[in-house]
Amino acid sequence: MTLFVFEILCILFYGAASALGAFGLRRGHRRAARAAKGVYLTAVAAHSAVIGMESVSTAGTLLSGPNIVMLASWVLAVVTAVGLLVTRRGLAFSTVAAPVVALLILVSQWLRILDPAGADNMAFYHWPLLVPHIVLVFVALACFATSAVSAALDWYQRRLMAARSAKVLELNTPALDTLALISRSAGLVGVAVLIAAMLIGFTHLVALYAAMAQIGTEGNLGYLVPRVALSLVTTAVWSAFCALSFLAPWAASARTRDALAIAGLAAAVLLIAVSAG
Amino acid sequence: MGLFVAGVNPRRPVFPSASQHLADAAARRALLGAVSGHRSLSEGLFVAADGRLELYAVADEGCDAYDIAAGLFGAVAEGEVAGALYFAEGIDAASHLFAALCGLDEFARGPREGASLPGECDGLAAAGELSQPGGRGALGAPGLPDALAACWARALSEARKAATLGDALTRLAAAASGLSSALSAADASASTAALAETAVELARRVFGHLERRCVLAAGAGDFSLALAGAFLGAGVERFQVLGDGNCEEAARVLGAPVADPQLLSALLVDADIVLAESAVEGASLDRRLMKGVVRLRRGRPMLLVDASADGSLIDHRVASLDGVFLYAVADLAAITRDAPWARLGTDDARERLFADAVRTLALQMG
Numbered sequence: 172m173t174l175f176v177f178e179i180l181c182i183l184f185y186g187a188a189s190a191l192g193a194f195g196l197r198r199g200h201r202r203a204a205r206a207a208k209g210v211y212l213t214a215v216a217a218h219s220a221v222i223g224m225e226s227v228s229t230a231g232t233l234l235s236g237p238n239i240v241m242l243a244s245w246v247l248a249v250v251t252a253v254g255l256l257v258t259r260r261g262l263a264f265s266t267v268a269a270p271v272v273a274l275l276i277l278v279s280q281w282l283r284i285l286d287p288a289g290a291d292n293m294a295f296y297h298w299p300l301l302v303p304h305i306v307l308v309f310v311a312l313a314c315f316a317t318s319a320v321s322a323a324l325d326w327y328q329r330r331l332m333a334a335r336s337a338k339v340l341e342l343n344t345p346a347l348d349t350l351a352l353i354s355r356s357a358g359l360v361g362v363a364v365l366i367a368a369m370l371i372g373f374t375h376l377v378a379l380y381a382a383m384a385q386i387g388t389e390g391n392l393g394y395l396v397p398r399v400a401l402s403l404v405t406t407a408v409w410s411a412f413c414a415l416s417f418l419a420p421w422a423a424s425a426r427t428r429d430a431l432a433i434a435g436l437a438a439a440v441l442l443i444a445v446s447a448g
Numbered sequence: 449m450g451l452f453v454a455g456v457n458p459r460r461p462v463f464p465s466a467s468q469h470l471a472d473a474a475a476r477r478a479l480l481g482a483v484s485g486h487r488s489l490s491e492g493l494f495v496a497a498d499g500r501l502e503l504y505a506v507a508d509e510g511c512d513a514y515d516i517a518a519g520l521f522g523a524v525a526e527g528e529v530a531g532a533l534y535f536a537e538g539i540d541a542a543s544h545l546f547a548a549l550c551g552l553d554e555f556a557r558g559p560r561e562g563a564s565l566p567g568e569c570d571g572l573a574a575a576g577e578l579s580q581p582g583g584r585g586a587l588g589a590p591g592l593p594d595a596l597a598a599c600w601a602r603a604l605s606e607a608r609k610a611a612t613l614g615d616a617l618t619r620l621a622a623a624a625s626g627l628s629s630a631l632s633a634a635d636a637s638a639s640t641a642a643l644a645e646t647a648v649e650l651a652r653r654v655f656g657h658l659e660r661r662c663v664l665a666a667g668a669g670d671f672s673l674a675l676a677g678a679f680l681g682a683g684v685e686r687f688q689v690l691g692d693g694n695c696e697e698a699a700r701v702l703g704a705p706v707a708d709p710q711l712l713s714a715l716l717v718d719a720d721i722v723l724a725e726s727a728v729e730g731a732s733l734d735r736r737l738m739k740g741v742v743r744l745r746r747g748r749p750m751l752l753v754d755a756s757a758d759g760s761l762i763d764h765r766v767a768s769l770d771g772v773f774l775y776a777v778a779d780l781a782a783i784t785r786d787a788p789w790a791r792l793g794t795d796d797a798r799e800r801l802f803a804d805a806v807r808t809l810a811l812q813m814g
Binding site for chain 1: 646649650652653654655656742743746747748749767770771773775779782783785786787
């Protein structure tokens, strides 16, 4: 269980380092950039501790599938940490590398679940994975709803201003700048939370499949296909929204981004409806 | 001097009949004839229109001007007139006319707002100048200021023809004329203040707080300077001035150096609000330029105000660019018409002009 907790902490630290690094780089925020470095190095330390504990528990590291992936993630993490300390562009690289390392850790756990003979990680079987999964999905939905409502208000207010209507002065809504900020920030948080929820959900799926394989039954997991597909569609729409909002705002008009946000909410609501059905 | 004003209270039952009778020019001529023939009146004119029936006249010292007025109005009204008149004499009569012209009296502010006396009546009562024996009505002058100016002009013309216009009423007419001119000029500047407030409110709808915004004044003139002043008052701290040599005053007022027109593109990337009033040599706000600026601004919105007289200084196609909001003066005026601040500055200016006009005439009257 301790190992499992450390692994979760690693993933969270890498995610936080990536988010702080992105914020620090984009806004030129020195404190965020320094915090990103600190959190990343902490994650690497925890990552090293996980590998050490695993090695001790198995009296050496077997170079099996899951362990190879885990070691590869550690090498990437260490190389990135060295670059972070030595080079000037290390922060940008670590911002991209950190989520990759986290994903590799997760993949190694999936492989471990599917290969119970290689290493025993019963935590995934005992831990109620569905609870955080569902909570995160609804948190993401709340973020998407906030983003879509802000986008709709932004769209309406822009229409009034383009028409030079006096009604725009009668509105009791935030300014256009504020609405756009709320929309894109909520969208970004929502997509990050949804991706986390999807990863947990996929982990649950892997654990479920492994459990079925272990007891020798062939379960039908086809009912999960629509959910997975809609999750991917929702993530794709919101990812496009975030990319257009943060990376290339000139590439699409504000109306297009607002429409994407509203479409993304519709996809998320459909996902909930299908999941509940 | 026995200048006085007596008017029929429009809220009394006798008003409609009197008003209907005096709507006819012949009836007014007959009444002026009665004024001319009255042994106690030396001058007189009638102001008669919808919602207003007033007699301005000069009576001999010692006679009861109120009774004279009641007698004159009684000849044209059906019913008891004596208790339906409002009355003032001396400088208060002039003050009554000036208040009505400035739209400061009870009826100009809004009809049927209760039975409270207008502000001028309080002042008159406090000065002890207002004669209000029992049964006499409240002082008030119904009708809009613009309509009053037209009625007053007609009344003067009719009095001149009837030879009932003397020195006192001529002096009063001159003061009223001067006040009307000053009111027109004040309204023009007040409307500029209202338009500037509209521009500030539009900027707030786009940007929210204006403290970190940058305003670029291109070809700054009086109007764009007024707009910039309004933004300065709203909290904007960063200004840029673009001009070709005639903008030193604007630069001094706004605390910003005059920028080279060659740097227009760079200035626009930084500017959130652009106020353009006149053309600047080498700097043209066309769609091609603005397209590049919008891209460099990475989606941040812009508010452009074309402060030129004909609204053709900034290319209209710029408004089709994403995040660019273009307003001409006509657009601001249309929005301001129904805005709560449409009369911004107007009331203060009118009160000031009213006080000045009363003081000046009082000095002339001695």
